Amino acid sequence: MNYKTHSPVLLLLFNRPDTTRRVFEAIRLAAPARLYIAADGPRKDREQEAVLCVEAKEVVNHIDWPCEVKTLFREQNLGCKEAVSSAIDWFFEQEEEGIILEDDCLPSNDFFRFCDQMLERYRFDTRIRHIGGSNLQQGKQWGEASYYCSNLTHVWGWASWRRVWQQYDKELTAYTAEDVQNAFANIFTEPIIVNTWVQMFKQLNAGQIDTWDYQLTFINFFNNSLSIIPNVNLISNIGFGDGATHTIDAANRYASLPHQPLGNIVHPLYIVPQKQADYNTLAYDFDVERIKRKNAKLHRRIKRWFKNKR
Incomplete structure (x- = not known):
């Protein structure tokens, strides 16, 4: 029998009716008593996008279980950063906690x-x-429990509380690049990872990245907080490939990861971050080993150059 969730759910839509229908069907099985649906509007320079946005929003017509439904449908395109962050604002203004x-x-x-x-x-x-x-x-797997703790913030299906989102700032106005460098040096021991996060912070501040989730990650880092990560995969990102905004590489090893059974939930005894688990993720995401090899090769070339000059 399908589990029926007690939590309110926020579903964020845009222009992908195919994936939207599949995610909606999973929500339908969980039958939340309160469902929030937010959608960004079409971009003016994209032909046919208006039609796709309308088709995605039609999932609201298929709600067939007892449910309070609230919608936030944008007529104009706000972009990923503004559309998603303002939708989550709207959700947590009305709920103390929930699933996104x-x-x-x-x-x-x-x-x-x-x-x-x-x-x-x-x-x-x-x-x-x-x-x-x-x-x-x-x-x-990390430990014998059903989940472990992490310093990272994965947003492919997540849940949180109003107490956390109240501290969200999409412009990161409280932080400077100099402070960020020192803060990350206290979180990570690998300089490549530190420098990559600092560069991303600078790009966000310069308006070069239209996203909302890095900001949440930074704020969670700087509050020395922990995330709960299941020891099995419970979310499959089915959006890799053509039509994606960010996840365009269909061959990415994270694409469409299969679900795994959770079983009875066993809680860990120690609530501490699994640093090696985080390193494993970031080493792949930031291509750390390749950069190390490249830097080592450059170092050897410089060393030989100085040797030949003597």
């Missing part, structure tokens, strides 16, 4: 059970700021 799904993040039914239990268990534990549904560890 984008239109390409396909949840397993266990995902809703996991989020319900984690939201309740850590509701007042300010160490915990984020509950993720994705496991990107390629089969590696």
